Amino acid sequence: xxADRRRLNGPTSGTAPPVFATPPNWKVQRPxxxxxxxxxxxxxxxxxxVPSASGSAYYEIPPQTPSQQDELLIPQSSSLKVTCTVHGPxxxxxxxxxxxxxxxxxxxxxxxxxxxxxxxxxxDASERDLGVHLExxxxxxxxGERWPKSGCEVVITVLEGEEDAWWGDAGNEQDGGxxxxxxxxxxxxxxxxxxxxxxxxxxxxxxxxxxxxxDVVLIDPTPSEHYGIKAACVVGYLQSRDEVTEMWMKGDxxxxxxxxxxxxxxxxxxxxxxxxxxxxxAVELRSDESHDNAHANGSAKAEKTKQKDVVMTG
Amino acid sequence: xxxxxxxxxxxxxxxxxxxxxxxxxxxxPDARSPTAFRPLIAETDILPAANGSxxxxxxxxxxxxxGVKAEVEKTPSASSHSINSHSINGEVADEGVRGLGSGxxxxxxxxxxxxxxxEDGKQSSKGRDEWLEVAIDIPGMRDDDALPVFLxxxxxxxxxxxxxxxxxxxxxxxxxxxxYIDILLLSLPLSYPLPLLSLTTHLALLAxxxxxxxxxxDEDPLFNDDWEASTHLYPPTKDExxxxxxxxxxxxxxVGENILFDPSREELAVADAxxxxxxxxxHTNTTGPDADADADADSPNPLHLIALRTIDPPSRLTAAGxxxxxxxxxxxxxxxxxxxLSSVEVxxxxxxxxxxxxxxxxxxxxKRAVLARMIKMVVQAGGVGEEVLGxxxxxxx
Numbered sequence: 001x002x003a004d005r006r007r008l009n010g011p012t013s014g015t016a017p018p019v020f021a022t023p024p025n026w027k028v029q030r031p032x033x034x035x036x037x038x039x040x041x042x043x044x045x046x047x048x049x050v051p052s053a054s055g056s057a058y059y060e061i062p063p064q065t066p067s068q069q070d071e072l073l074i075p076q077s078s079s080l081k082v083t084c085t086v087h088g089p090x091x092x093x094x095x096x097x098x099x100x101x102x103x104x105x106x107x108x109x110x111x112x113x114x115x116x117x118x119x120x121x122x123x124d125a126s127e128r129d130l131g132v133h134l135e136x137x138x139x140x141x142x143x144g145e146r147w148p149k150s151g152c153e154v155v156i157t158v159l160e161g162e163e164d165a166w167w168g169d170a171g172n173e174q175d176g177g178x179x180x181x182x183x184x185x186x187x188x189x190x191x192x193x194x195x196x197x198x199x200x201x202x203x204x205x206x207x208x209x210x211x212x213x214x215d216v217v218l219i220d221p222t223p224s225e226h227y228g229i230k231a232a233c234v235v236g237y238l239q240s241r242d243e244v245t246e247m248w249m250k251g252d253x254x255x256x257x258x259x260x261x262x263x264x265x266x267x268x269x270x271x272x273x274x275x276x277x278x279x280x281x282a283v284e285l286r287s288d289e290s291h292d293n294a295h296a297n298g299s300a301k302a303e304k305t306k307q308k309d310v311v312m313t314g
Numbered sequence: 315x316x317x318x319x320x321x322x323x324x325x326x327x328x329x330x331x332x333x334x335x336x337x338x339x340x341x342x343p344d345a346r347s348p349t350a351f352r353p354l355i356a357e358t359d360i361l362p363a364a365n366g367s368x369x370x371x372x373x374x375x376x377x378x379x380x381g382v383k384a385e386v387e388k389t390p391s392a393s394s395h396s397i398n399s400h401s402i403n404g405e406v407a408d409e410g411v412r413g414l415g416s417g418x419x420x421x422x423x424x425x426x427x428x429x430x431x432x433e434d435g436k437q438s439s440k441g442r443d444e445w446l447e448v449a450i451d452i453p454g455m456r457d458d459d460a461l462p463v464f465l466x467x468x469x470x471x472x473x474x475x476x477x478x479x480x481x482x483x484x485x486x487x488x489x490x491x492x493x494y495i496d497i498l499l500l501s502l503p504l505s506y507p508l509p510l511l512s513l514t515t516h517l518a519l520l521a522x523x524x525x526x527x528x529x530x531x532d533e534d535p536l537f538n539d540d541w542e543a544s545t546h547l548y549p550p551t552k553d554e555x556x557x558x559x560x561x562x563x564x565x566x567x568x569v570g571e572n573i574l575f576d577p578s579r580e581e582l583a584v585a586d587a588x589x590x591x592x593x594x595x596x597h598t599n600t601t602g603p604d605a606d607a608d609a610d611a612d613s614p615n616p617l618h619l620i621a622l623r624t625i626d627p628p629s630r631l632t633a634a635g636x637x638x639x640x641x642x643x644x645x646x647x648x649x650x651x652x653x654x655l656s657s658v659e660v661x662x663x664x665x666x667x668x669x670x671x672x673x674x675x676x677x678x679x680x681k682r683a684v685l686a687r688m689i690k691m692v693v694q695a696g697g698v699g700e701e702v703l704g705x706x707x708x709x710x711x
Contacts, residue, residue: 100633100634101632101633125458125463125466125467128460129464129467132463133623135460135626136624136626139626139630140630140678143677144675145633145675238678241678243678243681244624244680244681244682244685245624245680246624247589248622248623248624249621249622249623250471250620250621251620251621252476252618252620257619257686257689261686265682
């Protein structure tokens, strides 16, 4: 008799499903924060990565703590990877209405693979909302009236989002707005200052079995590391003017509101040091290239400077 | 994102408005005091087919209707088994899809509440963010335009922030209410419609009633079909000040050092910064006295800040004025001389003017001190927040 070729038949004797052995009293450990409350994670930042855009940046927070010995398939903490490109300023299309200022449009998009849950290709409400936040933060920085009748697009793609809840799956959008500032400066648009982003949160200290008694203000919180985040605050901060272009606060911070804002501003000024250094690097690289195009040592020198770590100082 | 781009005001008018608003005390176009609100007309329970509804009409002609509808829905089984366990817990797949509104803070907060709930975790974090749906319809705008998206995110965020509302939607482990809040702006968005929509939503939620439950525990829910017996989502109390209330969102703007509430369209056009501040009354349990004991001394229900967002002021879209020294039609720089000004010189002259002699759209952000003062003015005892809530108390529900 002819064998059935149209389907893949299982073995005649049957199989047992694989069972993954777990230690009997194994408990999933929530990652813990090993940094000090006022310590920011390290940032990797490089500008000028997309040649076709007039300004671009890549921003990454690499995973800080190597995963422990109780290895799981799924990483306990994720890193944040964001790219940002700026297109423009360029003239508005002919049929557009007259605008005396630079028209800024912002797009924030999570890559479909950015979070544990797949995101669609069409921007959803949260991404649009984030785009508005980003726009608010940037609109205050650029000097729009110097660019009449022109438009500028800022596109942020989140390649890898930060986990929001432990084992949860919503991406942490709060850091998303950060990278915008860097690329914008790279594009050579007139700005009053460099904007930098910072996040802080009021977190209840204590673990599951303790009584939650005190609230601590942390800068640059990692959502997966904390049980109870009571309130979080994102700011876009202009350090040299000591002004806030964007503030977004959620949750009830009670009496800690001021401290929370203070923390977020501190985080922003820490991030700014890295930003300033990255821009300086990019400018050096550019001037090197223009100076001695014949000498090949330009790139080598750039490589050397890239390796240097910047210490964040507030 | 701007609510409207065509501000029909010339640089001279903008400069005039800005100057008068930066006086001490500020002189507002309609002669209000900085904290005064425009009069409004409000009524509730206008839609017979909705669980709760409200309509507010502002003096400038903007009007909004909010209808609240509730549906019983089966809770996905993922959350029915052991919500409290901290292992791979009830964070089902679509958590946080609605975004920031349902993003991290509160999800994590749930865990925290489990913890201090203690004996029975289900008592404290039974609600889920996605049980609440806010839809905003603004005439002339698409659903996915920035303004409606931003407004609904802002309102959702405020409603969910304290976790009180979503917990009220819990029926039993298998069923819950799903609340649809449909906000309809009837007029064109003349001024920034956020406070209007927020206050209307507030009233509609206060008027919302759900059928009384007659079934017990985890049975399939069965409701009393007598509407008279229905229960309020926010049950009224004898002392109206102690009643638990949905949050309100207020629009605050600053011009220089001055802080103005309920800005009109013209005022927004010269704002240095616009901030939306959501406040709510702190939780008071039905056992009132002991809740009062740990609250602040002077006021029984102090207001709490639960959300804050800066809003891109429309003033940044306005056109800058031209200083007289550059204006050829005003006779300055007579012909040949002005021709010789290079673009750099023009830019320098404009920059030096710094918005002193002519209007220039504001740059930069807002000082932290001003922000802190705004928050304080809303939240403090006897502040604007209490005043607004007090005013809304007069609306018959």
